[in-house]
Amino acid sequence: MASLGGDLLYHEPTEEKHRDNGTQSSLSVLQRVETKEDAVNCDCNAALGLNEIDENETDSCKKQSSVFGASINLVNSIVGAGIIGIPYAFRQTGLVSGVMLLGVVGYMTDKSLRLILDVAYFHHRLKPQKVTNFEDLMSYPFGNSGSLFVLINMLILAYGAMVSYLLIIKDTVPNVLGFDSDDGYHREVILIATSLIIILPLALRRDMASLAFTSLISVAADIILVFFVAFCSPVSESIASNGGLWNTLQKSVFKETIFIGLGVLSLAMSCQHCAFIVGGSLANISQLRWATVTFRSIGIATSLSGLMGVSGYLGFQDETEGDVLNNFEDDSVKADTARALLAFTMFFTYPMESFVMRHVIARIVYQKEEDMNDETHKLLGGLIIRRHFWTLVIYILTLIPALLVDDIGPVLSITGSVGGSCVAYIGPGLAYLGVNGDAFLVWAQGLLLPNNELVEKNYYRNSPKEQEDITNDYDENRWRCKPIWWYLLGFPVWCYIASIGKAGMDHRLLQEQFTLIGDATTEKIDTVYTNTRELVMSIFFILFGTTALIIGVVSNIYVEFF
Numbered sequence: 180m181a182s183l184g185g186d187l188l189y190h191e192p193t194e195e196k197h198r199d200n201g202t203q204s205s206l207s208v209l210q211r212v213e214t215k216e217d218a219v220n221c222d223c224n225a226a227l228g229l230n231e232i233d234e235n236e237t238d239s240c241k242k243q244s245s246v247f248g249a250s251i252n253l254v255n256s257i258v259g260a261g262i263i264g265i266p267y268a269f270r271q272t273g274l275v276s277g278v279m280l281l282g283v284v285g286y287m288t289d290k291s292l293r294l295i296l297d298v299a300y301f302h303h304r305l306k307p308q309k310v311t312n313f314e315d316l317m318s319y320p321f322g323n324s325g326s327l328f329v330l331i332n333m334l335i336l337a338y339g340a341m342v343s344y345l346l347i348i349k350d351t352v353p354n355v356l357g358f359d360s361d362d363g364y365h366r367e368v369i370l371i372a373t374s375l376i377i378i379l380p381l382a383l384r385r386d387m388a389s390l391a392f393t394s395l396i397s398v399a400a401d402i403i404l405v406f407f408v409a410f411c412s413p414v415s416e417s418i419a420s421n422g423g424l425w426n427t428l429q430k431s432v433f434k435e436t437i438f439i440g441l442g443v444l445s446l447a448m449s450c451q452h453c454a455f456i457v458g459g460s461l462a463n464i465s466q467l468r469w470a471t472v473t474f475r476s477i478g479i480a481t482s483l484s485g486l487m488g489v490s491g492y493l494g495f496q497d498e499t500e501g502d503v504l505n506n507f508e509d510d511s512v513k514a515d516t517a518r519a520l521l522a523f524t525m526f527f528t529y530p531m532e533s534f535v536m537r538h539v540i541a542r543i544v545y546q547k548e549e550d551m552n553d554e555t556h557k558l559l560g561g562l563i564i565r566r567h568f569w570t571l572v573i574y575i576l577t578l579i580p581a582l583l584v585d586d587i588g589p590v591l592s593i594t595g596s597v598g599g600s601c602v603a604y605i606g607p608g609l610a611y612l613g614v615n616g617d618a619f620l621v622w623a624q625g626l627l628l629p630n631n632e633l634v635e636k637n638y639y640r641n642s643p644k645e646q647e648d649i650t651n652d653y654d655e656n657r658w659r660c661k662p663i664w665w666y667l668l669g670f671p672v673w674c675y676i677a678s679i680g681k682a683g684m685d686h687r688l689l690q691e692q693f694t695l696i697g698d699a700t701t702e703k704i705d706t707v708y709t710n711t712r713e714l715v716m717s718i719f720f721i722l723f724g725t726t727a728l729i730i731g732v733v734s735n736i737y738v739e740f741f
Contacts, residue, residue: 255397257447261484266495267440271439301707304614313329339446421496612680
């Protein structure tokens, strides 16, 4: 009998994808210009090493990124509006706690990025299923509820980020152009004009790989901006006025509003909603290549965020605003230069989040993202293709609140507390625990019966007969009295989640009727099996995210209304 530890092959009918060349003549002028610009952009990206050819890619319209290009895109998706709010986050957490939390959030972001893509692309049970997005990954153990959980929170996270980007543009560009903040509606008019001219054309593009070159510009501007804040913040004067560095640190170890700051940090570092889009654009993806992308990207983003947070907070301390550049003088040439750099990053980062929102809408409205990019189907009487229509809708829905709201701090904190906690922590933890539900249940039984010889370190590497015996033993012992630590550590909850995940996985894979072929000693390269450390980490993710979500929302409500 074939072992569950062997190679899994999923036999499904092949589907030919044809493209009608005759429809090319019906493309609008906008689409032709876009195609021409894409070709030029692709040449620039290739020259810079941002794009590669995927050896398995047959669709000439689908561009692929190199490790460097994917890293730049991921850094750009992280270092957006969030980085300008890091000093504000440190004001809410306290400097010492803020630095520690930033390190924890950075580590957990890197870990969760690898966790979800490794499970989706390389897990031995899902590898044949070709899972290519976060919501599909969650749908295997938890069905439509899991998919909807991810989609809604991706929508919240992307929407909040885009509103923040537009708010920053409204704050910065008018000052750079010489307008006073009280000059009527100049800020709103400038926001509309600049976003229409710069942001919208980039957001209308089809593939994220097309943005690798603009992402490189954006990241370069971010780096310069961080060093501006580091060198131009009045750190020495601020520390001296507070009695020296030691007194300053003593006053900023911990603050009651720490979870408000954690929400901002979670939003600033959150990029899990972009993970599959960036990972999907990576040519010849493997565990090593993706790990290289995440390590480089998170390392750069965490370092830049730490430098920005420490220098910005020490320069202005309790007066630090949500946009730290608002703390600088309006008529300062240096500050206006920094504002111009920040505007550059916002112009080039907004389209990244627009891709995410468009992906969510495609899954909700059309069920398939390919249908969103289908240029043969047009809306409004054949005037506009689907991708352009929904991009315009997203743009308008984010522009309206940006025109009405002025304070970016609450936007960053609330969005991070809700969407960031769910997408960055709770979602990845649930996904791993659910997909490996059967292995978790067996591991939990092994904790109760440490001398059970049938419980191996890896459940899937046992023979089918041993797996059946282990499962039967678990069913016989699940209702017996448990020790007190079982309840204190929440094992009834984790086992309940794992049971739902196990049932969901078994049902979904049975529905798809895949075939198991191979033996337990045969393993393919880049095939992931369950291990205890990752199971424990998934539980920590869920606990951390749930705590950040609940206390973050409560803290925001308390600060705003009491």
